Amino acid sequence: MVNGFDAARLGSLPERERKLIERRQALLGPSYRLFYETPVHVTRAEGVWLYGPDGEAYLDAYNNVPSVGHCHPHVTQAIARQAAELNTHTRYLGEQILDYSERLLATFPAGLDRVMYTCTGSEAVDLALRLARYYTGGTGIIITENAYHGVTTSAAEISPSLGSNMPLGQHVLTVSAPDTYRAEGRDVGVALAEDVANAIAHFRRRGITPAAFIADGIFSTDGIFADPAGFLKPVAGLLKDEGVLYIADEVQPGFGRLGSHMWGFMRHGITPDIVVMGKPMGNGMPIAAVVMTSEIQERFGQDIRYFNTFGANNVSIAAASAVLDVIETEGLMQNARATGDYMLEGMRKLQEKFPVIGDVRGAGLFLGLEFVTDPASRTADGALALKVVNALRDRRVLISASGGQGNVLKIRPPLPFTRDNADVFLGALEDVLSEID
Amino acid sequence: MVNGFDAARLGSLPERERKLIERRQALLGPSYRLFYETPVHVTRAEGVWLYGPDGEAYLDAYNNVPSVGHCHPHVTQAIARQAAELNTHTRYLGEQILDYSERLLATFPAGLDRVMYTCTGSEAVDLALRLARYYTGGTGIIITENAYHGVTTSAAEISPSLGSNMPLGQHVLTVSAPDTYRAEGRDVGVALAEDVANAIAHFRRRGITPAAFIADGIFSTDGIFADPAGFLKPVAGLLKDEGVLYIADEVQPGFGRLGSHMWGFMRHGITPDIVVMGKPMGNGMPIAAVVMTSEIQERFGQDIRYFNTFGANNVSIAAASAVLDVIETEGLMQNARATGDYMLEGMRKLQEKFPVIGDVRGAGLFLGLEFVTDPASRTADGALALKVVNALRDRRVLISASGGQGNVLKIRPPLPFTRDNADVFLGALEDVLSEID
CATH class of the missing domain: 3.40.640.10 (Type I PLP-dependent aspartate aminotransferase-like (Major domain))
Incomplete structure (x- = not known):
């Protein structure tokens, strides 16, 4: 295992990223865990976007540290x-x-x-x-x-x-x-x-x-x-x-x-x-x-x-x-409420379509979407959440999961997140769930 | 007591600084202690110098954080x-x-x-x-x-x-x-x-x-x-x-x-x-x-x-x-050695003149000068060290004291400290000791 990656997974990555992971393992060791099955390599950021070395843009729906937007x-x-x-x-x-x-x-x-x-x-x-x-x-x-x-x-x-x-x-x-x-x-x-x-x-x-x-x-x-x-x-x-x-x-x-x-x-x-x-x-x-x-x-x-x-x-x-x-x-608290409410509404619509969404909740731009094996038993489905997190990453939408069973999507974007950004997120989530379905 | 200052000492300070101290007490409380009997108000810094609001320059012989010089x-x-x-x-x-x-x-x-x-x-x-x-x-x-x-x-x-x-x-x-x-x-x-x-x-x-x-x-x-x-x-x-x-x-x-x-x-x-x-x-x-x-x-x-x-x-x-x-x-390690040796030499000369200097020691730009009541008993004199620290501050040379009895001057300037800076420090120290003597 190199930095949490077995040989097969490591071998499947592009050479540039594989080398970075090997260097991390040698210099920083196993405490330094990476997000996602295919780690994200970033070199620049602005607002709600992170960019990779080839200019590819990732929608940041997770990072609360750059709260007023990356590099404001x-x-x-x-x-x-x-x-x-x-x-x-x-x-x-x-x-x-x-x-x-x-x-x-x-x-x-x-x-x-x-x-x-x-x-x-x-x-x-x-x-x-x-x-x-x-x-x-x-x-x-x-x-x-x-x-x-x-x-x-x-x-x-x-x-x-x-x-x-x-x-x-x-x-x-x-x-x-x-x-x-x-x-x-x-x-x-x-x-x-x-x-x-x-x-x-x-x-x-x-x-x-x-x-x-x-x-x-x-x-x-x-x-x-x-x-x-x-x-x-x-x-x-x-x-x-x-x-x-x-x-x-x-x-x-x-x-x-x-x-x-x-x-x-x-x-x-x-x-x-x-x-x-x-x-x-x-x-x-x-x-x-x-x-x-x-x-x-x-x-x-x-x-x-x-x-x-x-x-x-x-x-x-x-x-x-x-x-x-x-x-x-910039009225970011007001924006957090407005965009957050819009996101909640959109996720509730998805909940009607996908019964694996057991619950949708949160306040402002701190939202959770809970996956269950079925809505009757409310049994946590951490494996599904992990799959969704990685599938969203492959669509260049970044989030993570939370909760004791890791089955709750943790949605916590920079506060300037707009309705358009929310639509990108909701669309990607719908696509991913449809595919997994 | 306001932020460690009794009413008399507080009253003796200029109004601008007195107000800052009162605000500190109200907002930050007693954990936030200030250096020196007359605190130093700084608004700008460069190299080995800190500057007050009226442009007055303080020689920094103490701060190791801005190690390569303030605002390099x-x-x-x-x-x-x-x-x-x-x-x-x-x-x-x-x-x-x-x-x-x-x-x-x-x-x-x-x-x-x-x-x-x-x-x-x-x-x-x-x-x-x-x-x-x-x-x-x-x-x-x-x-x-x-x-x-x-x-x-x-x-x-x-x-x-x-x-x-x-x-x-x-x-x-x-x-x-x-x-x-x-x-x-x-x-x-x-x-x-x-x-x-x-x-x-x-x-x-x-x-x-x-x-x-x-x-x-x-x-x-x-x-x-x-x-x-x-x-x-x-x-x-x-x-x-x-x-x-x-x-x-x-x-x-x-x-x-x-x-x-x-x-x-x-x-x-x-x-x-x-x-x-x-x-x-x-x-x-x-x-x-x-x-x-x-x-x-x-x-x-x-x-x-x-x-x-x-x-x-x-x-x-x-x-x-x-x-x-x-x-x-900038060869700062070499400079630390050269200026440090020069400082040690200068302080040893002062030691010959002032028997209250019990010892002079250290390496590079991390030096100690130990005050004693007399060289025979080697009894620590923390009160004298405190007096010297405050008298140097009044001459706009900033250091502090160390050791279990607080009797050792702790000299730890930014690394670009030059021989000229050392001369300012040594001259001020000699003046202060002559006066106290």
């Missing part, structure tokens, strides 16, 4: 300008970080009024855990059963989606995600609160103080669960009563992607104690952040030094600031 | 060009990361032939710990007593220099740094190996498998210890015999700063199992890496997924590649 000129010019002028750290005084912080914090509900910067979502999750543990004096963390929160030791220990070889932390308990498709009449929000209450009791019975519940605001790796809006209210109320912190992981849903609000938790009408954000924050520049109440931050900050060398450096802040400009000036 | 045009142009063309992740195929990896790995001894990328030194240290623990099946980590390795949970647990409020990990033992100034005839290398042998025995006696010894190649936070070259040989030999991994933390000494070699461990003629690098790698772009043997990487990589979203993105790689260009074309 307003962002890349801000990066170029700032890199040439000053790029230093936060132990000197400067205005940019303060101007940006005011602007960022203004998007949050009252009470969430402090921000700390890191370079990656993993570092932000890791810091959120440090803050929660320090504030509560507890160690117990409650997560959903196929969660992904990052790759530092401490973030990986609360990321069951990394697979069974990566052990969970010893004081980590999982609860079922709010799977509306299989709710069978139960209120998923009430069920989630009950499960979390049980986990809290489990910890306490063993002398472990629970520190926090952490959840991705759209349950990206659990299978994408968005509705009904408000389902996080019971668990948020329970946590407040129990004195356990609510950490909202907004790395994936944040920055307007869900179409109705800047942050996923807002759709549910709740206010968490700590919010973590990352990926789309700098449209590809490594910047991430933790927003929290001043009470949580003061206690930690008085006692413990925290300095992140590259965190909120001038270039990252310039990029992040430009991203907010573009979200506002 | 070859690097900033590479960033601008790449940001406008493509900035994506490693799950697509591309040549840049492979070309850079070949170039980077060529600077390492045989056997260290695999690289994995992260965004920060903290993430790289965290990954190195994951690799070492997975490979050895152990949990015990041995560090020096005032080490700093990063800010993720797992890196902070091996960073005693963060202060006593940050508890060390439960399977972490400290050993004395190789303090040549207080060696009193002992061989610091042999002493270090003995201490590490005792730590290994301590772990094993308690059923804890030691995973790794990790050390900064110049002992930056322990007080800067460079000589005699070769003092790491006994401990490296011991670790090999004991089957415990050697992690070389090259985040601070790496990329040619020590003048004689690209990597600090090379000065000692040893080959570690894992090498961590960061800060200067992209001259301010958030990129860091872990280099290791393929044996260590294979075992981890086969079993465990690791994907760092921003790690080795195209812009970071373009910056890192440009940094290697500049180190080579």
Whole structure:
């Protein structure tokens, strides 16, 4: 096996790509996995398009990092300008970080009024855990059963989606995600609160103080669960009563992607104690952040030094600031809602035609399409999803799959995705399903 | 207290800076500490100079991140060009990361032939710990007593220099740094190996498998210890015999700063199992890496997924590649050696004049100057070091202090530092010491 490719598959690839894969294996080793059976070789990107070395265009229906569009000129010019002028750290005084912080914090509900910067979502999750543990004096963390929160030791220990070889932390308990498709009449929000209450009791019975519940605001790796809006209210109320912190992981849903609000938790009408954000924050520049109440931050900050060398450096802040400009000036949140609704509608039409589509769901431009062997049993069909993902790739439409069984298409394009782009996606999906049918 | 400033000190600052500090406190909170009693406000930088809002120039004798010089045009142009063309992740195929990896790995001894990328030194240290623990099946980590390795949970647990409020990990033992100034005839290398042998025995006696010894190649936070070259040989030999991994933390000494070699461990003629690098790698772009043997990487990589979203993105790689260009074309390693030797000579002359200078040491452009109450007792004088750091800042020369007692000036300028720059530094230091005297 070379980088996950057996000899036959490797031999079937064009020589140029085969050589790149062999070099990857020799230099980077097996941790560096590629997307798709036939990997995509990219050399240029713009807007919602990625381009290969021969100019071939791929429609990007997956990447949320270049959230305002690949290589958006307003962002890349801000990066170029700032890199040439000053790029230093936060132990000197400067205005940019303060101007940006005011602007960022203004998007949050009252009470969430402090921000700390890191370079990656993993570092932000890791810091959120440090803050929660320090504030509560507890160690117990409650997560959903196929969660992904990052790759530092401490973030990986609360990321069951990394697979069974990566052990969970010893004081980590999982609860079922709010799977509306299989709710069978139960209120998923009430069920989630009950499960979390049980986990809290489990910890306490063993002398472990629970520190926090952490959840991705759209349950990206659990299978994408968005509705009904408000389902996080019971668990948020329970946590407040129990004195356990609510950490909202907004790395994936944040920055307007869900179409109705800047942050996923807002759709549910709740206010968490700590919010973590990352990926789309700098449209590809490594910047991430933790927003929290001043009470949580003061206690930690008085006692413990925290300095992140590259965190909120001038270039990252310039990029992040430009991203907010573009979200506002181009109305990208509104576009996410409009195009997202159009996509949902189109996928629901496909659902009528193809019974293997068990469910279609999501919010804004974060959508899931769940494949099942048949709609009656609702048995997950991960093999079909994988086939569809690869067939779409062969049609130069890029997406991926999610969920514990890998049977949910994860559709998460750059936010300038238009109805025309949606039509390309829907047409390709219909073609692929017709062929497989 | 506002951001570490009491009302009197805050009131003594110019209004513009006072307002910035108040905004920092309100938005970022107490974790964000500033350098110097009178903080430095910077708006522009170039080469070895930082500039304030009124054009005032500060000589940068401290920042190692902008290693090839602040805003070096070859690097900033590479960033601008790449940001406008493509900035994506490693799950697509591309040549840049492979070309850079070949170039980077060529600077390492045989056997260290695999690289994995992260965004920060903290993430790289965290990954190195994951690799070492997975490979050895152990949990015990041995560090020096005032080490700093990063800010993720797992890196902070091996960073005693963060202060006593940050508890060390439960399977972490400290050993004395190789303090040549207080060696009193002992061989610091042999002493270090003995201490590490005792730590290994301590772990094993308690059923804890030691995973790794990790050390900064110049002992930056322990007080800067460079000589005699070769003092790491006994401990490296011991670790090999004991089957415990050697992690070389090259985040601070790496990329040619020590003048004689690209990597600090090379000065000692040893080959570690894992090498961590960061800060200067992209001259301010958030990129860091872990280099290791393929044996260590294979075992981890086969079993465990690791994907760092921003790690080795195209812009970071373009910056890192440009940094290697500049180190080579401008002969910065040679300059580090020449200017460093000149600085050492100048500081030794000052030592003859000022008996409070107990020791002068270091390699290349990573130098330490240790203050003591008197040369006979060798009692550390942290208060004097702090006074000197602030007095130099008032003369617009920027450095900081290091060591367990904070009594060692940490001199670590951008690598294009010239003899003229050195003269400015030495002159200011002489003035300051004369005045304090």
